[in-house]
Amino acid sequence: MFENAIRNRYEFVILFDVENGNPNGDPDAGNMPRIDPETNLGIITDVCLKRKIRNYVETVKENTAGYRIYIKENVPLNRSDAEAYKYIGADDKSIKDLKKSDKDIDIKIRDFMCSNFYDIRTFGAVMTTFVKDKLNCGQVRGPVQLGFSRSVEPIIPQEVTITRVAITTEADAQNKGTEMGRKYIVPYGLYRCEGYVSANLARKTTGFSENDLELLWNSILNMFEFDRSAARGNMAVRDLIVFKHDSELGNAPAWKLFDSVDVKRRDGVQVAREYSDYDIRINEAAIPEGVEVKRMG
Numbered sequence: 001m002f003e004n005a006i007r008n009r010y011e012f013v014i015l016f017d018v019e020n021g022n023p024n025g026d027p028d029a030g031n032m033p034r035i036d037p038e039t040n041l042g043i044i045t046d047v048c049l050k051r052k053i054r055n056y057v058e059t060v061k062e063n064t065a066g067y068r069i070y071i072k073e074n075v076p077l078n079r080s081d082a083e084a085y086k087y088i089g090a091d092d093k094s095i096k097d098l099k100k101s102d103k104d105i106d107i108k109i110r111d112f113m114c115s116n117f118y119d120i121r122t123f124g125a126v127m128t129t130f131v132k133d134k135l136n137c138g139q140v141r142g143p144v145q146l147g148f149s150r151s152v153e154p155i156i157p158q159e160v161t162i163t164r165v166a167i168t169t170e171a172d173a174q175n176k177g178t179e180m181g182r183k184y185i186v187p188y189g190l191y192r193c194e195g196y197v198s199a200n201l202a203r204k205t206t207g208f209s210e211n212d213l214e215l216l217w218n219s220i221l222n223m224f225e226f227d228r229s230a231a232r233g234n235m236a237v238r239d240l241i242v243f244k245h246d247s248e249l250g251n252a253p254a255w256k257l258f259d260s261v262d263v264k265r266r267d268g269v270q271v272a273r274e275y276s277d278y279d280i281r282i283n284e285a286a287i288p289e290g291v292e293v294k295r296m297g
Helices: 044-062 076-090 095-101 106-116 116-122 128-132 199-206 212-221 254-261
Strands: 011-019 040-046 124-126 139-141 145-147 151-153 157-163 179-197 234-245 261-265 278-282 289-295
Touching: 011 254, 040 179, 044 145, 044 212, 076 106, 076 128, 095 106, 106 116, 106 139, 106 199, 116 124, 116 145, 116 199, 128 199, 128 289, 139 199, 151 261, 179 254, 179 278, 212 234, 254 261
Parallel strands: none
Antiparallel strands: 011 179, 011 234, 040 151, 124 139, 145 179, 151 179, 157 179, 234 289, 261 278
16 A cells, blocks of 8 residues: 555546647558548557657656656666566576565565656556566556547548658669658647546555656646657647546546537538637536546646
8 A cells, every 4th residue: 555645536638639740650551640440530549648658757857766667768678677676686586486485575576666667657567577477566557547549520641742852772863863752641630538547546556646646747738749750740738637536436437527528610610720620618517526627738
């Protein structure tokens, strides 16, 4: 149990948009923006947004103690896992004998990883080193979970042909003056993501605290600000709507809170091309007692 863990359950809705960019390419479809083939609604995976949040935390915290990132580029996971073994004075050969003599070894390893790595404390993780060694701490379920994002309206990805004056090889340079290429863009799309924060899991499993929660909100609001790319175009978080329950287990089902947020294109707008083309309303009369709503965008 963690005394400093958050005490309230939360749900939240993120509204973000893309202009002339590819927010999340599908490698199985030539990197075309992901879509639901039946509705043509755009899709962005939870993994994509978690990567943005991790990158923001790594940028602003720069390996500050307790805020390191577990899932990161060029760092093998077993290298980070080995730090936990070193902390308890074991290795992959002696861990089985140590587990027999210390019944709390799983909890010690889990707590070490959660206290040192922000993304494990937040999203959880599957730590394969510990799974292979048959430890019960190999899978940590995080208190913060995101669903897939979907566009509010159908999107029509466009394939844009581009040219490059620099030729790849000497042989090609004798026959042509430019190289041709292609990229996909979404002219405009407003996306909606729904998420959850479990105070119960925070208290029992990872120790996700109020300071961690504040960092999460800041990460969401600014997750595109330090992640600019010509391929992704202009992306921005437009609104963050947070539902705070006055208890650990919550006072209302999540679907009822999500349904209270209505996003519609404004009357008279034929084709939406900017955020102001939409009307965002919260039906506060539908929000049950014991739940507070706050707009942080």
